Amino acid sequence: MITQVITLDSFLIIGAALFILGILAVLTKRNAISVLMGIELILNAANINFVAFTFFRSYEIHGVLIALFIFVIGVSEAAVALAIVLNIYRNMQTVNLDEVDSLKK
Amino acid sequence: MAGSDIVFLLFAAITIGSAALVVFSKRITYAAFALMFSLFGVAGLYVFLSADFLAAAQVIIYVGGILVLLLFGALLTVKVSSVTVTTKSTQRIWGTITGIGLLVLVLLIIIRADWFVPEKDPGDIYFAQSWQIGRQLMTEYLLPFEIASILLLAALIGAMFMIRSEDK
Numbered sequence: 001m002i003t004q005v006i007t008l009d010s011f012l013i014i015g016a017a018l019f020i021l022g023i024l025a026v027l028t029k030r031n032a033i034s035v036l037m038g039i040e041l042i043l044n045a046a047n048i049n050f051v052a053f054t055f056f057r058s059y060e061i062h063g064v065l066i067a068l069f070i071f072v073i074g075v076s077e078a079a080v081a082l083a084i085v086l087n088i089y090r091n092m093q094t095v096n097l098d099e100v101d102s103l104k105k
Numbered sequence: 106m107a108g109s110d111i112v113f114l115l116f117a118a119i120t121i122g123s124a125a126l127v128v129f130s131k132r133i134t135y136a137a138f139a140l141m142f143s144l145f146g147v148a149g150l151y152v153f154l155s156a157d158f159l160a161a162a163q164v165i166i167y168v169g170g171i172l173v174l175l176l177f178g179a180l181l182t183v184k185v186s187s188v189t190v191t192t193k194s195t196q197r198i199w200g201t202i203t204g205i206g207l208l209v210l211v212l213l214i215i216i217r218a219d220w221f222v223p224e225k226d227p228g229d230i231y232f233a234q235s236w237q238i239g240r241q242l243m244t245e246y247l248l249p250f251e252i253a254s255i256l257l258l259a260a261l262i263g264a265m266f267m268i269r270s271e272d273k
Contacts, residue, residue, distance in 0.1 A: 005110040006153060009215060014117050014150065016211040018143075020204050021124040028128075028200035033179045037127055037140050040171060044147050047159075055154040057221055061237055064156050065246050068238070071166050072253045076260035078171045082178045083264040089182040098195055 011052035018045035032085045032095040036078065043074045113153055120146030133179045137172065144168050158235045 018041050025038025047067045054063025089095050092102070119142055126139035144167045151160035242250050 003107055003110055005106065006113050008220070010113075010117070011150070011154070012215045013212070014120060016208065016215060017121045018124055018147075019211065020208045021121070021128050023207060024200055024204045025128045027203060028195060028197055030195050031133055031179075033133060033175060033182065034127075034136060036175060036178070037136060040140065040167070040175075041124055041127065041143070044144065044167075048147060048150060051151060051154045051156050051159060055156070057223060059223070061241065064159055064238060065241055067156075067159055068162065068242075069249055069253055071162060072257060075166060075171060076256055078174055079260050079264040080267075082174055083267040085178055086181060087267055095182045 008052055008056040011048060011056075015045045015048040015052070018042075018048065030096045030098055032088070032097055035097065036081055036085070039077065039081075040074060043070055046070060109153075113150075116146050116149035116153070119143070120150065134176070137176045137179060140175070141168055141172050144172065158238055 022038040022041030022045060025041065026035050029035050029038065047070050050063040050067050050070070052063075054061060085095055088100055092100055094100065121143075123139045123141075123143035123146060127136045127143060130136045130139060144163065148160040148163040148168075151157070151163060
């Protein structure tokens with residue numbers, strides 16, 4: 001279904017907005033969990049771009065499959081990163097990223 | 106403006122607005138619930154791209170799995186004494202400058218790039234049906250499929266190994 005509004009450019013702009021918001025979360029948040037949420041936003045932005053290009057510009061479905069693999073990578077990343085964050089909390093009693101600086105001292 | 110346009114704009118507004126809430130909200134539980142709406146919005150956008158399998162997978166994996174995991178993480182890493190879980194931000198100025206610069210760059214690329222345009226508009230004939238995805242996974246994408254399974258196994262074992270307690 002392609003109309004005047006639903007075009008490739010509108011999907012790309014949505015993806016760009018999601019990507020920028022994710023980058024902002026990663027750069028400016030103090031809490032490690034918020035940074036992980038920003039990473040999820042970035043992965044979703046990439047997914048939207050893949051599927052949009054597949055839909056508007058291709059006769060194959062490769063973008064959909066790549067999006068599925070990005071799901072897998074996002075799940076693994078969330079699990080391992082959460083384990084790391086919980087370990088940091090156990091050792092330092094904080095998850096604020098600017099207080100986790102024992103390597104700098 | 107057709108009805109589908111209005112629904113599309115609604116989903117786009119939900120996605121981007123909730124993502125903005127994730128970034129700018131002060132409390133981490135609010136941010137987690139805003140992330141849920143944002144992921145739902147992305148699932149709706151997948152439906153507009155006629156990738157309905159991907160939309161279902163998005164709801165199951167992201168909303169049902171990753172989001173609950175993040176919420177558990179947010180609630181486990183909080184001292185019980187502190188009532189509100191605030192997520193203050195640091196380096197707001199540099200972050201904003203970088204964000205706006207990247208936004209301008211990406212928008213310039215989107216507007217000025219001249220994308221490949223096929224002769225026939227594929228949007229009308231394309232359908233990412235589930236049987237196509239399954240067939241591709243078992244033929245052309247067999248090696249990435251197996252590598253993904255090994256990655257999942259490694260992530261599972263690694264997370265469990267890291268999170269176990271030291272004292273037996």
